[in-house]
Amino acid sequence: MSLLTSAQQFLSGTRKDSRAKPPCLLSIRSSTSLIVLTVNLAIFTDIFFYALIVPVIPFSLTIQVGVEEDQVQHWTSILLACYSVALFVGSPLAGLYADRTSSRRWPLLIGLVALAASTLLLCFGNSIGLLILGRILQGFSAAVVWSVGCALLVDTMESAVGVAMGYVGISMSVGLLIAPVIGGAVYSAAGYYAVYYIAFGVVGVDILLRLLMIEKKIARTNRVDVEKVGALSPENQDTITQESREANRPQQDSEKRNEAETTANQNQITVAEHTSMRSCLKTLLKSPRILAALWGLVVQAGIMMGFDATLPLFLQNTFAWNSTAAGIFFLAIFLPGFLSPLVGWLSDRYGPKWPSFSGFCLAIPLLVCLRLVTENTIQHKILLGFLLALLGIALAFANVPLMAEITYVIEAKAAEEPGVFGDNGVYGLGYGLFTMAFALGGTIGPLWAGYVVDSAGWGAMTWSIGLWAASGAVPICIWLGGNLKIRGCPDRTATEASTIDR
Secondary structure (H helix, E strand, C coil): CHHHHHHHHHHHCCCCCCCCCCCCCHHHHCCHHHHHHHHHHHHHHHHHHHHHHHHHHHHHHHHHHCCCHHHHHHHHHHHHHHHHHHHHHHHHHHHHHHHHCCCCHHHHHHHHHHHHHHHHHHHHCCCHHHHHHHHHHHHHHHHHHHHHHHHHHHHHHCCCHHHHHHHHHHHHHHHHHHHHHHHHHHHHHHCHHHHHHHHHHHHHHHHHHHHHCCCHHHHHHHHHHHHHHHHCCHHHHHHHHHHHHHHHHHHHHHHHHCHHHHHHHHHHHHHHHHHHHHHHHHHHHCCHHHHHHHHHHHHHHHHHHHHHHHHHHHHHHHHCCCHHHHHHHHHHHHHHHHHHHHHHHHHHHHCCHHHHHHHHHHHHHHHHHHHHCCCCCHHHHHHHHHHHHHHHHHHHHHHHHHHHHHHHHHHHHHHHCCCCCCCCCCHHHHHHHHHHHHHHHHHHHHHHHHHHHHHHCHHHHHHHHHHHHHHHHHHHHHHCCCCCCCCCCCCCCHHHHHHHHC
8 A cells, every 4th residue: 555655646746645755756856957858858749749640641541541542632631620720729728727727737647648549549540530539639739738838837947938938949840850750761661550659659758757747836835844744743743832822822812803804805805816817818818919929929830831831842843852852951940949048048138029020030031032942953952951041040039039928928917917817827828829829820821831832833932921921020020028119209107118018
């Protein structure tokens, strides 16, 4: 029985009662490094699994389900849409649940169960219904990981929010970089099931870290309880009891007189908390800063996913390259993602407006200039690689400050109106909205880019995506990080400006 109790305590990160010993390896399991590693591995696992499985879906339909060749594209589109819909719908729900529960660890574990189930269904499913269910569970798992994981990073990193979001950018880049390469190589060498065995291995490591991790607030509670138990040891208990009686006697009459008033105040606080819970979403969406950040995320995700959908086919048609050679050019886009922590540091230090705005402004001419790549020559190949590398830098500068702005706005609003978001805050909801925006952009981008390429060609697609980037730059310049101050307008006090900006 003691072994079972110890195992339960280790897995839950809590204790059976206040007199029990704290969880094993508490200081390591609650360290900032382990929490950051765990969350970023969870995000990496989601991106890796997505990028690993998507190229294999057509083979799942033909090998496992027996779909006819002329129906493969139709069902592939439906399966991709199921993921996006689940991600879009599940993100705010996961964020709300994370904000209402006492621990963010359990939502992450629930998401992990959904991810494991989706991996099994997609690997062994032999009907369209099972594959659709697998994709829905995969989207729900991604919603939990992104909404709850980003909120947990904010809880852990505190003032270094931009740097934390930079680590998220690295996880995304690494997942997008290596998953297609590994998936293609493993499929060619070992077949269909071997691709999923790689996914099972990554999920297994993710399971281990999520079970090991203990949130800092849970760890602090464990340490406080240990101190209390030590203070109530048998040799000290009699002395403390006598002192407590003498100290509390003068306060008893005062407590009785104030009991009715305290009860009334508690009722008022409870009503206020429930009111703030119902109005959290409305309060966030009334902020122009939040809306500008969310729109910027839609635009940025649309650009990135649009190129995911169109660049491989363009490289194949223009340079007669296979998927392996095309993957080299994707390196040019995703490698600059390793600059993300630096961009996050700049956002923490100087604000999110100008790093993000400069990223979008740099992306606009780069996207338009991609239309100049038209011939199968070494000069055009060098030009394409150069433009894509600069575009990767631009997207890193555009994206990370937008992710950090979610936290900046929530903190500013909570400082302006204490208690407006209740005791638990709304970081989960905020990053649920972020994930919704990313999912929306990830749906619009491939549809837009694919349709324009088919109907008007590569050149028309690149300048149309450039206009799309410009639509994100404008609201970011005006509202992100606070309203743009226009020369010649009447001066405002710092307090007035702060209130209006939020």
